[in-house]
Amino acid sequence: MGEIDEGLERAERTKPIPQSVPARVRFLLKGTKGSTRRLAADLGVSQRTVQRWLKGQGNPRPAAAKAIEAKVRTAWQPRVKRRVRRDAEKNGFMLHIQATFGYSAAGGTTDDPRERVITQKMPGPVAQRLYEARDAGAGQAEQERILAEALREEYFKDGGRRARGLDVELNDIAWMDVEI
Secondary structure, X not given: OOHHHHHHHHHHOOOOOOOOHHHHHHHHHHHOOOOHHHHHHHHXXXXXXXXXXXXXXXXXXXHHHHHHHHHHHXXXXXXXXXXXXXXXXXXXXXXXXXXXXXXXXXXXXXXXXXXXXXXXEEOHHHHHHHHHHHHOOOOHHHHHHHHHHHHHHHHHOOOOOOOOOOEEEXXXXXXXXXXX
């Protein structure tokens, strides 16, 4: 999961997902109505293994740990996630980012990459494009392209009032946060 996905995830949560394996397994058990057998089948492990994880005995193998985390993230506060997403797609979001940006611009200007800290209100269609890319399984590079295009228009070109011919590339994200 990249910085952009993580930023969207943080914005969607009102409280953090469970961190310990037993807490995550207990949460997943609610979805199976307490059936350790069904949860074990979903995770591809034995029922006894799930029971040990519930007691805090042993740690899951990396593949099982990833499966547990993915299932918890998917099921965690689905109504809150839907509401936050709907609001972001309708009203936009505040983007806080520190990243290195590359430029190509008209002659006589510098196009050296620069690190910037930017706080910018982004419109709803940008949120919609980012969510659609995430849903389609697009990688970090595609999401960075969407964000770079949006920042070019909203921040660098100020809605078309300046910097004609400027092209912006998002090269490296040091940190990013999304506020909805």
